[in-house]
Amino acid sequence: MTATDIAIIGLGKIATDQHVPAIRACRDFRLAATVSLGQSLPDVPAYEDMEAMFAAHPGVAAVALCVPPQVRYPLAVESLKAGRDVLLEKPPGVTLAEVEALRALAERQGCVLYATWHSRHANGVDPARDWLAARRVTGGKVIWREDVKRWHPGQAWIWQPGGMGVFDPGINATSILTHILPDPVRVTRAEFETPANCETPIAARLSLLTGEDAVIDVDFDFRETGEQVWSMWFDTDAGRIELSGGGARTVADGRLLSDGAALESEYARIYDQFAGLIADRRSDVDLSPMTLVADAFMLARHRRTDEFHDEQKT
Structure with a gap:
């Protein structure tokens, strides 16, 4: 089975500590690119905006959005409109309404949207x-x-x-x-x-x-x-x-x-689930944790x- 090319958007602490090693250990994904301001990884093509990354890597089929929640929505919209499947680091957004809007957009675009809750794993x-x-x-x-x-x-x-x-x-x-x-x-x-x-x-x-x-x-x-x-x-x-x-x-x-131990295998299981959702062409957007907040x-x-x-x- 061919691995899905994925890009990480936002190369901060959670991305470098958890997402990068989890993707590299997952046979279902290949880390093809990153998009981040002033941050990069050795041997991975790096960009400072998503438009340039998508243009250079048309084969990237999925993105992991690891930027702070305040700036995540427009990047998720851009990714979904470009036909990419989207993984959202927690919390999935700053408001419930914007995540519901992303859910609806993903459905219209025929894309997978996955709102992750790593502690559930x-x-x-x-x-x-x-x-x-x-x-x-x-x-x-x-x-x-x-x-x-x-x-x-x-x-x-x-x-x-x-x-x-x-x-x-x-x-x-x-x-x-x-x-x-x-x-x-x-x-x-x-x-x-x-x-x-x-x-x-x-x-x-x-x-x-x-x-x-x-x-x-x-x-x-x-x-x-x-x-x-x-x-x-x-x-x-x-x-x-x-x-x-x-x-x-x-x-x-x-x-x-x-x-x-805390965080043990949680992100590995996130990417296993994301791969399964992509295979089934099914989204997973549970907002109950955010509703309580x-x-x-x-x-x-x-x-x-x-x-x-x-x-x-x-």
């Missing part, structure tokens, strides 16, 4: 979903606390409108939660802490409610300088299940269902806190 997520399928959730807790200076050094776009602030990692939690719980949840309360010099929150506390009125408390914080915590647990009518390491490790009633922004009480200044760690 963590080792313990599917075992957790299977375990919860026949159980009723009675309560739960989500804790996502990490050091923004460690994971997003110098990324000022996170603090600008559309950047989501602490919800940039927090949406990983909502992507897991919406995938594994047997029933939908809704946001009933949200409290944000936003630095005085920023437009997006550095911390957030949410309350979610299941269809059967079980409360799930959510704690997101970008200021964790100690142990990084990406965990959640749920009590049910038949025991407790706990996920840690961003969904990599799952323990149900003391029994280990799955183990692994949007609802939190609509309901939030806001509190200004100390200014945030990013001093990059070496």
